[in-house]
Amino acid sequence: MQIAELHPKETTFVLLSFEGPDLYSLAGGLGVRVSELAQTLATLGYETHIFFVGDPDKPERESHANLPLTWWRVAQEVSRRFPTGVYAGEHQKHAVYTSVVPYLVIEQVVKAAVERRKHVIIMGEEWHTSETMVVLHQRLLEENLRRAVIMLWNANNIFGFDQIDWQRLQEAAHITAVSRYMKLRMWEYGINPLIIPNGVPMRFLDPVRADLVTPLQNIAKERLLLTKTARFDPSKNWIQAIHAVARLKALGLRPLLLARGGLEPYGGVVWNETHLLNLHHLRLTLRRPTPEEALYHIRMCADEADVLELDFYVPEALLRAAFKASHAVLANSGHEPFGLVGLETMAVGGVAFTGSTGEDYAQHWHNAI
Structure with a gap:
């Protein structure tokens, strides 16, 4: 037909x-x-x-x-x-x-x-x-x-x-x-x-809430703020991201990685690596928080952590704010057919560090690194 x-x-x-x-x-x-x-x-x-x-x-x-x-x-x-x-x-x-x-x-x-x-x-x-x-x-x-x-x-x-x-x-x-x-x-x-x-829906091009972005940017004034959200899977290059945090910390840049993974057992490998690299990993567990509630707890924990694991469903408004406020969003997968995190980061004006799989949407130094 x-x-x-x-x-x-x-x-x-x-x-x-x-x-x-x-x-x-x-x-x-x-x-x-x-x-x-x-x-x-x-x-x-x-x-x-x-x-x-x-x-x-x-x-x-x-x-x-x-x-x-x-x-x-x-x-x-x-x-x-x-x-x-x-x-x-x-x-x-x-x-x-x-x-x-x-x-x-x-x-x-x-x-x-x-x-x-x-x-x-x-x-x-x-x-x-x-x-x-x-x-x-x-x-x-x-x-x-x-x-x-x-x-x-x-x-x-x-x-x-x-x-x-x-x-x-x-x-x-x-x-x-x-x-x-x-x-x-x-x-x-x-x-x-x-x-x-x-692609991403048109609403992802809407302005990000300033009341969520500004507090995160205030954290970023004192720290190098990074965000990574992906399944816990070797192909998502979590270990590479954790090593980057350790190297940045060794350079005195005080990185803070906001990390949102999944329920996959590979998460244990990732958090063990933070221990081996002497990074301070904190797990923040909340039950379906509002964006404001989640932001409050992130701010309370930020000073103590090198890696802050967001062990809860992150509301869309807060996730978009994190993408915009971060110095870098680590979409650094070794196997990336989707590319949604990179697209969502670009939509809010954030900086996406992509992987090496030739994502169609990524143009080096134009909308991604």
């Missing part, structure tokens, strides 16, 4: 992803990407549905009064047994997702859209949805609905590539990727994807 031009009255979007907009479901760049993409499409007027592994204590289906946006939470019965986050009990959730989502998409979305003579665009994200896309393709063919649907499968990372049946996936969907870097990595698997670059 060919569509010359998309129009909200004629098009429905379906996004399939393991991660999603719930705090339970946000583990990294994927959750941010699909949440913002769904929100943006709905804001533009497109009927949008996102199927994800969501908070077990929230409704299975949640509509939004002011937007044509519906959240579908999948595998909640498994999530109740694994309350710590989206990837706990991953294989059980994956099995449920693959068996349930094709039925829900066809019965609850596709058939209704076809009755209203609307096109349906389905985009699956990451390896967890690859088999779901294959099953959807087969069932749509069986029900004579396939011609009404455009199917895309998008790669944000190489995780799980060894578990994908590439031949069947290519028969089911057009394959896309988020960067030239990912395209190059996928050539190793004989795949030549279409690139659809990541």
